Amino acid sequence: MGSGIVTSTLVVARRALLKFIRTPQLVVFGSVQMVLFLVIFRYVFGGAIGTASGISYVNFLVPGFIATGVLFVGAGVSVGVAEDMEQGFIDRLRSLPIPRASVLIGRFLADTATLVWSLALGVAAGFLVGFRLNGSVLDALAAFGLCIVFGCAVGWLFLCLGMFAGNAQAAQAVGFLVIPLAFISSAYVPAETMPSWMRVVAEHSPVTYMVDAARSLTLGPDAASALGHPAGFFVIRALAWAAAFVLIFAPLTVARFKRA
């Protein structure tokens, strides 16, 4: 009696995906918003923002945009899981004869799928607004993969926030955390122009490491001189941060889930 881990994980994941696909607000939030912001940055702000390093703004922006996109997708995750807590859905699942891990793993799978979808859309939009690769296709795929890995890792932070928030409104409020995280980084403009205190924050932000990793993988040799380090420097740091996110927030999430 009771379903095994594979079935229950898939059933839980399927439900989360159906919810995403069939809820217009979620699809719009997860798909259109990203494209819209890209267009705004590229064409509204882009003309006024110069990059000193000889990289065109669109090539500078798009990798940063995709990398920070994982944060905005993550904010949606925390609202979703908080809603599930609030409306008793998590309770229902926890009262069923299924391995409890499947509730979290299923959720995680579905969130990863929506992340891939949103980022892929972002990449397509990036090429449409004029982004061009300067490195190899393989490196570009590695950059995309790294964004997904980083996104999954940060996903634990948002899953955790959503669980502790406990209701959708609170989760939405906590989601604003994404704004400073995304903007106080080198994602949209070079950090050099920021006031010194903010620059310190921006340069040490995990988001900046991730963004610069994506940049150096997609922009080829130009990037290394502009960013001051080869790709490996940023990739290793981005992965280290990803590991740190998982190590801190996955156990917290699991503990909260068990106790709830």
Next chain:
Amino acid sequence: MTATIEAAGVTKRFGKAAALDGLDLEAEHGQVTAILGPNGAGKTTFVRAVATLHEIDEGSLRVNGHDVTREAAKVRRTIGLAGQYAAIEPAMTGRENLEMVARLFGQGRRAARQNTAVVLETLDLTEAADRRARTYSGGMRRKLDLGASLVGSPKLLLLDEPTTGVDPRSRLELWDAVRALVAQGTDVLLTTQYLEEADHLADRIVIIDRGRAVAAGTPAELKGRIGGSVIEVHVRAQDDVPVAANALEMLEPGRVNVDESTRRVSMGVDGEADRLTLAMRSLADASVAIDDISLRQPTLDEVFLALTGRTPDDEAEAA
């Protein structure tokens, strides 16, 4: 045969506050057990403990013969939970919702489909089955939620305030559905704030307050202790309130309550309808002008007053 629920000295604390404070309760097979109590009495905490959602701090709690802490997985195979919120997925159809839960209970696709169809039929939801649940009314959502707790054919159904916030018609439908289940042999533990609901559905009522059981018995036994019903008189003039109280006191000494501010006088009676006639006659004899007189079920407040000497509101203030 083991009891459905055996709770002895169950204690559950949240920080310093004890939501359950040594609760003893026994529910037998083949019965509907209702937990009746005011907000904050510990009803939901107890149901959640039975559903293995809370670990208890002290005491022992066995469900269908299994210990909730050590044999939680076994307990989960025997229960179905419908909580205070309709825990359904609005983006999925009614049918998809039930099939999802059936699959999680370990049923194969075909069995899940068949059981879902049966449950939809039982709850009169077949017509709406292929609409997304977000288009359902509040009452239909509750029914679907009830369906989700049924589709695994649990031995014990846990209903936490199943009709709170539900319109009267849907409430009656839900009651019918619960009664139909009981007839098929499902045991039910339900919580409610409404004496009327407990009276309609339950074979046994446990009244709890501040995390402890304060009284238990069949509806008839409990009503015997408080009087089967209440006559309530709305007196027209303020000066007549004590006169009316005296007139009624002669009929049922010691069972009259007066609320000066609303000019209401009430009296517990033992069910015979002629009490109402007698009350009207003695009020007329005392020349008391009244706006309204009614014979009704006691409220939870009155049950509390009769059993504990305090109303739930006093409790809240004292706490």
